Amino acid sequence: MPNSIEHFQAPKCRECDEPLDKVEYDTHEQYEFNPKTGTYRNSDPYGGSCEQKCPRCDADLSRIFGEGVANYFCGKKANKS
Numbered sequence: 001m002p003n004s005i006e007h008f009q010a011p012k013c014r015e016c017d018e019p020l021d022k023v024e025y026d027t028h029e030q031y032e033f034n035p036k037t038g039t040y041r042n043s044d045p046y047g048g049s050c051e052q053k054c055p056r057c058d059a060d061l062s063r064i065f066g067e068g069v070a071n072y073f074c075g076k077k078a079n080k081s
C-alpha cells in the first residue's frame with residue numbers, strides 16, 4: 001500500500017532500482033594561488049564540476065539530475081491511478 005502522506009515519488013536509480021530518497025552530491029572545485037595577493041581564489045568561474053551519485057550503489061545520476069539536484073522537480077504523483 002502506498003503511503004498516503006507522500007505526494008510525490010522520488011525517481012528510481014537506474015542501476016539498483018531503489019527510489020532515490022537521498023542523493024550523494026560531491027563538488028570538485030579548483031583553487032588557484034595568486035602570488036600577487038598571497039591568497040587562493042576559485043579558478044573555475046562556474047564553481048567547478050559536481051557528481052551526483054546513488055548512495056546505495058554509487059551509480060552516476062547526472063543523467064537524471066542534469067540540472068543539479070536542487071533544480072530537480074518530480075511532477076509524478078505517488079498514487080497515480
Ligand SMILES: [Zn+2]
Pocket residue numbers: 013014015016017018054055056057058059
Ligand atoms: Zn543505485
